[in-house]
Amino acid sequence: MTEMRYEAPTTLDDAVALLADSKGSTTVLAGGTDVLVQIHMDLIEPDLIVDIKNIKELTAIKKEKGGYRFGAAVSGVELMDHEDFCQTWPGVMDGVKLIGSIQVKGRASVGGNVCNASPAADSVPALIAAGATATIVGPKGKREIPVEEIATGPGQTSLKDGELVVSFFLPNSPAGSGGAYQRFTPRTEMDIAVVGVGINLTLGDDGVCSAAKVALGAVAEKVLVVEEAAAALVGTQVDEAALDNLAAAASAACRPIDDKRGTKEYRIKVAGVLARRVALIALERAQGGQK
Template sequence: MRYEAPSTLENAVALLAGESGSAHVLAGGTDLLVGMKSGFTEPDLIVDIKRIDGMHTVTQEDGGWRIGAAVPGIQLGEHDGVKADWPGVVEALELIGSTQIQGRATMAGNLCNASPAADSVPAMVAADATVRIAGPNGSRDIPVIEVATGPGQTSLAKGEIVESIFLPARPVRSGDAYLRFIPRTEMDIAVVGCGVSLTLDEGGTCTAACVALGAVAATVLLVEDAARVLIGTAVDDAALDALAAACSAAAKPIDDKRGTVAFRKKVSGVLARRAAKIALERAKG
């Protein structure tokens, strides 16, 4: 195995593109090294992107935030600007693992690991975040939901790297939230996760909504039916009931060691309702 820590994005892309064996990007490493320990992942090349300029920075852009691929959870949690605009996204990232994991784990890594249960992904999907991908043919931007194509699978081509994640400008009178269910209070993988983002008009009627579920399908689900039942309402109890029902109906989970189908479907609705209430309070300011 080779370890490389290039100082430019171009070099990183060239290294990854040129490797004939198994090549992996190392940002926080909190998934990669676990895979290596178990023997599940046996890289021929590891490209550490943390010595590349810009990978550690959070910058304002078009009223939104561009977050470097190597920004760890703890750094984002310390960023008052991002926290104020997208508290749900920051909270989702901060839920991943322990304080120690937070010192290393990145949102880009969480996304590219492509676990259906990744905490930050439903929150980013709800926030309508996009991803900037650098590759041998230049760079491109795609919506977050288009990155993971299945458990452990991404749409990234050989040689491509997530360079940054962009959280758009937060609309006025909007709020987001992410909740997950785990058996303990910390240290678990989400059994169900739900991100909600919504926008109100001056009268308090919901004009836009985005609801995403994690851990209930092979990839994160964008639940359009759930958004539809919120829009045009005051996000009252009836709307929340409809939201919960839509989420429970949309969830297509499996039985596994972390939860059952029945449990995940029901809790999808429970969490959606609870997350929507938080998002609503935030939208109201």
């Protein structure tokens, strides 16, 4: 039997060194709510587990010039308990609040949610719609990429060997912006999104939508950014006609599979329904001066 090693580095350099030097399979452990399930189900049997929760860059939430930054290992509950963050980013928090039960959110991190690369991850459409970027470190240094460029398919990411997501940055949005995320699940809680929709939009002084971003979860191999759906909103007052166009564009963009959680037809239809509902919440938040 092979030994499963556990390391809990306290600096980024040490973490990167461990990841880069590791022979055999390595798993990064943040909240562990996906990793431990995968170990329990015998889906992975890592030789090395690198626990990143003792590294300060990964666990901080702070306001920076031009936006908010939070560590990739910050738990859902820590974000929920951060009043200013919640007030500033209600759309992102819509998604974070849906990552599992309260117990799960006590551990689960946004970094884990993103890097687990499930197309149904609840925080991802919300982050993408909000224009979030991720800071990644690795043996070759630091780089910054949009969140939508991390997951490439179910369980697959663009991270290279030895790389690690350190934090997420949410750039301040202009006045008159609002964001929202909703998902559809058969149960009210404790479920995986059959469809998830994240939308951020910005209204001009005239009430006309000047910018929008629409991201759909669980309808393709990864979260989709649907430009046609955003275009349906821009230049409108987010009226009925615009919402119809949004719903149609959202449905048209879906390329889902049939699986135990939903059929293709169902996902395509509900993506449109949800897009409309989410846009209305985002609109209300934009009008209320919230972001």
